[in-house]
Structures are given as structure tokens and as C-alpha cells.
Amino acid sequence: MNGPVLEVRDLNVWFDGPGGRDVHAVRGVSFDVRPGDRLALVGESGCGKTTTVLGVLGLLGATASVSGSVRVDGQEVLTGGDAAMAPYRWGDLSIVFQGALNALNPVRTVGSQIAEVLPRDGRVSRRAALRRAGELLERVGMAARNVAFYPHELSGGMRQRACIAMALAGEPRVLFADEPTTALDVVVQAQILELLDRLADELGLAIVLISHDLGLVGQLCDRAMVMYAGRAVEEGPTEGLYTAPRHPYTRLLYEATPVLGADRPLRSIGGSPPALDVPLAGCAFRGRCPDAEDRCSLAEPALTPVAPAHRAACHLTGRTP
């Protein structure tokens, strides 16, 4: 089946904010994930990447209000509440949480923690569950005997592999990986990206990588959605976002990203993203945008096609940015 596994349309998330002012953290985000896709959600800290994914998976707490549409295999799961999403979560759709490698329970073995999240069809013996946990560890490049190890006995990279094994327990078709390489050294970062790449190939798994690093996503993903202030401001082939960015934010984000071998100075992006607990007038990026014009304060630009499979939300996209 080549149709999308996941279709997200006009997703909005509000959090109860201090003083009764709601934080509009995700603003009208839409994307599809098809079997084998490698999509990245990219942007600075606080731009809404994690909230988007947790909103899709129905994992936001009671302080969040979510609207829009989320379909799995064409079946609406958002409006049906938790009961509608529950059959898909950890099964078809799984996630490696941000900071997961540091969230393993230190007093339980890795094997018992993986065994706990295995889907249960009837009674499964402890021995069979540990055997399956060992198979999952082998799948992520670890020896099965690591089931008996405690998290502190493993390196950071191995703990992250164990977390990925855990996320594979329900045999997902889409794996969200939220900043899976943060806190790992560059060599181990590359190994984790290679692992995700291999799993995508071997299992036909779709990967949605969440990262602040536009350079890094190009190593794994062929398509990226750049987010700013809770919205998608540009989306398209990853390569095109580097070579021909059509939103000034994407360009500045790339210029602020160290890329091995790139002969260019690094520049930080001045200013900070706007507060999301007050209504935004005009383009959310205009206060930091070197190209901003008067019209940018009048209306928020819509995401519009700028090239095949490439869209940008900038009033200036008619011109070369």
C-alpha cells in the first residue's frame, strides 16, 4: 500500500499558560508520512517540533487542547480521543523520546525494561519475553546478552540503541525519533544515524526525525519541514533547503549550522522567537528577518508552492532570498 500511513492536517495545540493566556504552540501544521519516508521536523528550540509529535500521538497532558485531523491508514484518530489512537500508539506509530537514553530505570535491567513494553498476545513467559528483548537488541546492533545489563553498565550510544530497540517492540511502521543524537559525541551520533538508516531500509520503516540541526537531518532524511513559532515555514527536499532555501529563516538556520567541509563562516540568528501567548500579527519571523518589508507586518504568509514538492511561507519568495 503506497498511500500515507499518517496524514496530519491543520494540527493546532494550545497549552494553558500563566495568567490564563493560552500558548499557541502548534499552529496549523500538516504533513503526510508514507511507508519508507524519511522526514525531518527542523527548527530552533521551542518552535513546536516535540509538541507536534506528541499532539499527533495523543501524548499531551490535560493542560493541552488539540485540534485538527490525524489519520492512520485513512482512519481519523484525533477526534475520537485516546480510545481511537490507543490501538496505533506503540504499534504502527512509535517514538524514541527526547532524552530517552537518560530516562531508563537505573535499577532494572535493560532486558526487563524492553520486555515490559512488548505487545502481549496471551501469556508470554519471562524467558520468552527476554529472548524477544535480546532479538530486538540484536536488531539495533547489540549483543543479546546485554539484556542482563543495567543502564549504567552501557555507554550512552548503547543506551540509545536500547531505547530504539524498545521503540521497535511493537513493530512500528512509523518511528518518530526526537533529537536521538543529542548528548552523544559526533562518532556515536553518526552511528545512531546509520542505525536509523539501516532500520528504515531493512524494515521499510518510515522515520520522522526531530532535530534542531539542519545539517544533521540531511544525513538521514530526504524531506524536511522547517518549523518556526509553531508553524511550518518551509518544506521540501532536504538538499534543496541547503542549496536553494526559499524562506530567510531556513537560510539563516543553515548559516548557523556547522557543516563538515563547508567553507563558510558561522553566523548566529539575532533575536529570539516571538512569544506564543499573544496573537501574532504578520509574519512571525519578521522581527529577526534581514529581508523584512512593510507588507510582512500586515499578514502571515501562507505556505505556497515555490518549486516541485517545495513550499515556503514568505511574502518575498517570488524573489531569490
Ligand SMILES: Nc1ncnc2c1ncn2[C@@H]1O[C@H](COP(=O)(O)OP(=O)(O)OP(=O)(O)O)[C@@H](O)[C@H]1O
Ligand atoms: N507542557 C507545556 N506547557 C506550556 N507550554 C509548553 C508545554 N510544552 C511546550 N510548551 C511550549 O510550547 C512551545 C513549543 O515547545 P516544543 O517543546 O514543542 O518545542 P521544540 O521545537 O520541540 O523545542 P525543544 O527541542 O527544545 O523541545 C514552546 O514555547 C514551549 O515553551
